[in-house]
Amino acid sequence: MSYDEFYVKSVIRSLQDWPEPGVTFRDVTPIFKDPKAMRMVSDAFIQRYIDSDITHIACIDARGFLFGAILAHQLNLPLVLVRKKGKLPGETIHQEYTLEYGTAAVEMQIDSVESGDRVLLFDDLIATGGTILAACTLIKKLGAEVIEAAALIDLPDLQGSTRIQELGIPVYSLLAYEGC
Template sequence: MPYDECYVKSVIRTVADWPEKGVMFRDITPIFKDPKALRMVTDDFIQRYIGTDITHIASIDARGFLISSIMAYHLNLPLVLVRKKGKLPGKTIQADYALEYGTATVEMQIDAVGPGDRVLIFDDLIATGGTILAASTLIKELGASVYEAAALIDLPDLEGSTRIQDAGIPVHTLLAYEGL
């Protein structure tokens, strides 16, 4: 099924003033109720990465898990998790980052990736880029390299994609929404 940007955008819901006043939240959860939209999105990402030398997909908490698990299954790759502080058992490493509306910390398990691994970072949305940059820091600290950062949605006005690219990480997104 070919990817149809207009169709997928029609499925995504915009929620004004959530989680804070002034934020236009792009809610992708309706995609999971729409098999056509979900197939379009996942098929497009799978086609992009099939045949690459990616060894792992690092997925960011939490909506990114849903799309990236489908990708990992079809690409026959390990899926490793980048989670909010305190959500992963065992030994972890952590990095702090700034959100568009606050600060947070993410963690990875210390055995998630290692030297020689080439990791695709996946998130549902790129806003300020802080989450992906923090994940990149963790991946590199564990000795692996970042192949690319991918997300369903980019919010270019918040310049996160630019920050990620300025850090030397290629970025791929399917959709962009102007404005905050």
């Protein structure tokens, strides 16, 4: 683990039994209060994608928006929002999915992406993979291609990154936490 990864991991808070018993929640919000950690995370992702052929950054509600907006700005790419159902105006499509502790749905505006677009899909964390898989389904329904799914944190024991990769979508995460 590099110094940057160690530092960022030291800033992330682990909350036991939240939002329900048995879940360890990896809280990335302290990163936003720590300019050094925020710069380290942003720079790591910017460096990874600066020479890529992606055409759009899609980010997932809500913490994914914060990192995704920085990436889109720094890479001079359009930002596409994947939101919780009922939060976007205009014509949308939605996809339901299962979380590690419940069910939900995400949606996108129908003019967010189109055929030929090459999308980087970004979220703060990959757990069971349900949110990212639902977002991938929406992006594909709109005709675009997901080039990679990226996240700040992967929880490999929950198999989400494996499920995403089984669909032929590469996965990249800056940090991983074993044992959930």
